Amino acid sequence: MEDDRAMSPTSSESPDKEEFVRSLANGLKVLESFAEAEDPMTLSDVARRTGLSRAAARRMLKTLVHLDYASTDGRLFVLTPKVLSLGVGFWSGNGLHDVLQPLLRTLASELNESCSASVLVGEEIVYIARAHTRRIMRMDLDVGTRLPAFATSMGRVLLGGMDEDARRRLLDHAERPQLTPVTRTEVDELLEIISTAQRAGWTLVDQELETGLRSVSAPVIHPERGVVAAINVSVSAGLETPEQTRDRVLPPLRRAAEEAGRSVAVWERSTGRPVRD
Incomplete structure (x- = not known):
């Protein structure tokens, strides 16, 4: 059985390289960027706010749209109520x-x-x-x-x-x-x-x-x-x-x-x- 202590790091600890999922972290960055924006954002807006490349921001946004956490008119992106x-x-x-x-x-x-x-x-x-x-x-x-x-x-x-x-x-x-x-x-x-x-x-x-x-x-x-x-x-x-x-x-x-x-x-x-x- 796994040691529970290994599954419960304190907030001050950084996860091991194998435990850190960069794509998840990038997706959360994208979600957080919308919390600071009052208006819908373009791909360039999201990339600038998150520090991600346009390619990475595009992948994150397309995933959020596919899962119904965001919607787009082809240019502007906005979160949907599903995020709540x-x-x-x-x-x-x-x-x-x-x-x-x-x-x-x-x-x-x-x-x-x-x-x-x-x-x-x-x-x-x-x-x-x-x-x-x-x-x-x-x-x-x-x-x-x-x-x-x-x-x-x-x-x-x-x-x-x-x-x-x-x-x-x-x-x-x-x-x-x-x-x-x-x-x-x-x-x-x-x-x-x-x-x-x-x-x-x-x-x-x-x-x-x-x-x-x-x-x-x-x-x-x-x-x-x-x-x-x-x-x-x-x-x-x-x-x-x-x-x-x-x-x-x-x-x-x-x-x-x-x-x-x-x-x-x-x-x-x-x-x-x-x-x-």
């Missing part, structure tokens, strides 16, 4: 999705607004659950969507769960583009905003990620491990003032976040395994 299935298995089995999805549906129904949950992965938030009522962003959001943490309400409450030094290091090294005319990008200002959110237990971001979009978020706090996720409510910024949004959305949002924290702990006790955050 690659992440569903992880999120649906990690406890957080199972616990938060029904809570989001209830909250969305109460407010008639779209609600989401996310976790922090590096410099980005990754959506792990979502209850959709209407589309108010240019991009489609679903499980697996990644957004910059610094400019999102969920990102800011998640960063509030980090050690202060780690928080500063992350922001210092993160890309912080001016996404809209009002996006806050300065590290010291962001740290102050995040600290305020941490003390208050919620935060509101008004049109910093996208013009016309306002979002209010609260952390999901595990009784022993602190912040494990964030949930938010997204609204159209043109329909009411930020203060009206806060007064309407915040009470049910905070109740849902508190219930989510308790529910995560109950889920862990009932299953005998921790959620993966």
Whole structure:
């Protein structure tokens, strides 16, 4: 029988030459390149973003198209919704999705607004659950969507769960583009905003990620491990003032976040395994 230790290298170890599959690595590079692009890409775009030769990029793209993970009009390539299935298995089995999805549906129904949950992965938030009522962003959001943490309400409450030094290091090294005319990008200002959110237990971001979009978020706090996720409510910024949004959305949002924290702990006790955050 094989030694299990040989099958479980740590993340800091590099695989042996015989264990490293270069074509798989190149295919993943191509998939990752689309995550950073808002528009469909040409073969040349993909080759430039990945550092692959045009021939290698063409093989990867043709394989993705053949497997229905991408589509093309002969010139431009775009990923298909099938790509989302690659992440569903992880999120649906990690406890957080199972616990938060029904809570989001209830909250969305109460407010008639779209609600989401996310976790922090590096410099980005990754959506792990979502209850959709209407589309108010240019991009489609679903499980697996990644957004910059610094400019999102969920990102800011998640960063509030980090050690202060780690928080500063992350922001210092993160890309912080001016996404809209009002996006806050300065590290010291962001740290102050995040600290305020941490003390208050919620935060509101008004049109910093996208013009016309306002979002209010609260952390999901595990009784022993602190912040494990964030949930938010997204609204159209043109329909009411930020203060009206806060007064309407915040009470049910905070109740849902508190219930989510308790529910995560109950889920862990009932299953005998921790959620993966």
